[in-house]
Amino acid sequence: MARKGISRLFSISKKPRSSPSSSYSSSPSSPSLSLPSPRTPLRSLSRTLSDSMIHETIEDAQSAIAKWGPESPALFHGNRAESLQFLNSIRKLGRVMRVLAAAGPVSGLDSDSNSDSLVTAQNIMLTAMKRLERDFHRVLSSNLGGLDPESISSHYSSSRSSESGGSLDGQTISETAMYDLKLIADCMVGSGYGRECAEVYKGIRRSIVRESLNRLGIERIRSSHVQKMDAKELDRTVKSWLGSVRTAVRALFRGERILCDHILSSSDSIRESCFRDIVRETAANLFRLPELVAVAKRPSPQGRRVHRLLDLYDALWEIWPDIETIFSFESMSDVRLQAIQSLVKLGGAIHGIISDYESGVQKDSSKALVPGGGVHPLTSSGMDFLASLTDHARILSEILLDHSKPGDFSLPEEELSETPSGSALSLCLARLILTLLCKLDGKARLYKDASLSYLFMANNLNYVVRKVESTDLKYLLGEDWVSSKEKKIRQFAASYEALAWGPVFLSLSDMTASGGGTGGSISDDIVKEWFGKFNTAFEEAYVKQVSWVFPDRKLRDQVKESLANRISPAYRDLYELGVEWLGESSRFSGTVIRFAPDDVTSYLSELFQGKYSPPRSREMRGLSVPRQLIASN
Structure with missing residues (x-):
């Protein structure tokens, strides 16, 4: 689904999207029963049905229905042809009842017998409906495994692209049960007993959905409960929700919608009301959790909380197209709006965390x-x-x-x-x-x-x-x-x-500016002065910076290389000049020339690691590592 921002979700079309089972209900794999759905106008029926025909139809229906008394086998468990004949008798009886109920001057029927015939037909129909209601309940409750929503959703997905057949031989038990339930539901709804059919259906399927959600670890959570959760418990709750929400929507709710659309396809209003009453509360509760987490005022590190909210947002946004399709009924707009509300609250909380981070840095x-x-x-x-x-x-x-x-x-x-x-x-x-x-x-x-x-x-x-x-x-x-x-x-x-090293650079530049002592134009005192300036500047720089750090190795090496390139060659020139000029005056060598060139290089190499690490001891013309450098650190 292309992301166009949460604002587009508020312009949801009132035109329902296609049902997730739009192709399932009309699958040619289900055997057809000769129960024509279009009703013939009553005025035409009354002209074709005489008193004798009405009485004959009632008697035939009474005889057929009597075979299916309390002690008879369950419907569809024996001869399926007889079961279908039973349903056909009920259909015919219903047509007669409609004619009798609408009987008038133009009907041509004996009005004196209409009332008695209608009462008889109603009693027979009531008996038949009780039997159908019982069988409807039995088929629903005895096929819980084959009619669980997740299995139906999975089967529907895999069967959409398969070739259809016209026989029950290759069908699974769940398909057979779905077909039988649809036959019973069509008959009950067509006979005016849709409410009774719906109550049985809702009673069983509602418990199935709740049990399925419980197996997924989804329970009803109130706002007060979320507010009292500590960070760890909240994380566990969010993790559980993230691990189950896709299955709940794409398998459980989708499967339930497919089943409802198929079995109750003869009445749009009953189909909608049943699905709504079965899943509305549990679905709204499922989609409400992200909102509760978003508004929960629990102390938590910014990074931890923002990722928790982003994970919730991502999951809910991913399944939004499924939510929009599965809960497309107008009467379930509150479920869709709850999902949108959670997205809005999550987005606001995420934006707030980012704004709080910027504000926190500034303050x-x-x-x-x-x-x-x-x-x-x-x-x-x-x-x-x-x-x-x-x-x-x-x-x-x-x-x-x-x-x-x-x-x-x-x-x-x-x-x-x-x-x-x-x-x-x-x-x-x-x-x-x-x-x-x-x-x-x-x-x-x-x-x-x-x-x-x-x-x-x-x-x-x-x-x-x-x-x-x-x-x-x-x-x-x-x-x-x-x-x-x-x-x-x-x-x-x-x-x-x-x-930091400017005085050291400057002390070495004096010798360079004088031409490095060429031409014999310098004295011992000038050489001593140059060494004195360098010794002082280098010691002060080293002592001050011995605890300074460059944690990044690459940057540290770059700085050390830069310093070594500017200090070591110039000092080596000064050192060689000093040895040349002061070599015969050994009494000066220990106090004037205090560092050998390798000592300087070693000191520089040990810098910027946050602690003093003396270089390898050296002896060159009696020089040693200056003690005052060690003592001062």
Whole structure:
């Protein structure tokens, strides 16, 4: 069924859709009985029936019906031809009764005998109807297994495409029972005993439907009960409903409609009233549960609750075409409306959860800082929630369109140009992520060190992008969105490097600016000054950042590689210059040249893992790992 939004369901046509059993009732596989349904006009009948013919018909009917007394075999259990003759006698008797009841001056009948004949015929008919009512009850109650709704629905589905035959020999017991019940029902309804037939039918079939629903685990649940359920009990109830609702509709209710349409086909009003009275209450109760769950005010994590509601919405929307067909009678519009009402309530609750998430992010006032500038819990939980929504992307887009107001998906022009158009969910997700990033930007400002703020933003935006790339969010947000955010990550990382390691870069640039000591234009004091600046800047940067983190390995390696490329080669040049200039003055080697090039590289490689991990000890010209770096961590 094409999804066109829940709003279209409110314009349900009053013209009933075709019955689920429209082709079953007319199946040529059922043997025909010579019981013509069109009634001959009474005025014509009265001209053709004389007093003697009327009395003869009554006597024949009385004789035929007398054979089927209380001690006689059950109808259709013996000679089926005699059973059909019995029904034919009743039909003829009914025709005579109609003539007698309408007798007048133009009838040509003896009016003095009309009353006695009519009373006699009525008594005979009453006896026959009691017998038929008893047999109708017997056939219904003795074929519970063969007439269960699920079996009928399954058989109907498999038989629609099969070739039809004209014999009972190949029919199943359920088909035979359905045929016999239809014969009895046609006779009772045609004789004016439709109400009695309907009461028997409803009494038995109503209990069958309820027992079938109980086997499926579907019970009547009141609003007060749902409101008192804890989260676990509510989850169990929803899971049970989801596991049984398709079977209940497509097998149980559908099978019951097929059976009712077939057996009671001689009267549209009786057929409708019987089906309505049998399933109306249980069907409405079944379709009411999603609404009760939607309005239940139970504390539950957003992700857990929204998925519970989305599962209910998806299942109910999937079976809506079946609901519309099976419960097509005008008198069952309340059942259809209950299903629609549940969809509306579910959609509103789902939209409300998404709106509450955005509002919750905006109102988050926590000032707790994530150690080392790592990923904030708001980021991880938020992206888990948003990624999970993609499991129901199609229906969620429909819900957002149905329940959102103008401006709900508004985005800055820059963000709008990066987001694929045409999907309400895409725009919604882009807006929610933008809201999250804006809140994270505010939290980044809580760090006293600006470089740590940039590291924090790089980590959190990187987490967002990686989550998008690893889930179906990537299809909803698109490549342009991902590329734009990856560029922003690189900008954050570059800003972090410039602020956190700027003094180190600057200390090494002094040597480069002087030409690296060529031409003998530098003194020992200048070399010592260069080493002093580097030692101080490197120690301070390392001590400050030894507990900072880049949780994502790829981003961590990229930053470390960038730092190593900018620091290690330049320091190696400085180191070699120092050894060259200060080599003969060994008294300076332990205090001026404090790091070997491999020491610097090792220190850089151990950064951003959230804890101090000293590099391998080295000995080069008597140098060792600076103790003050270890002591300060």
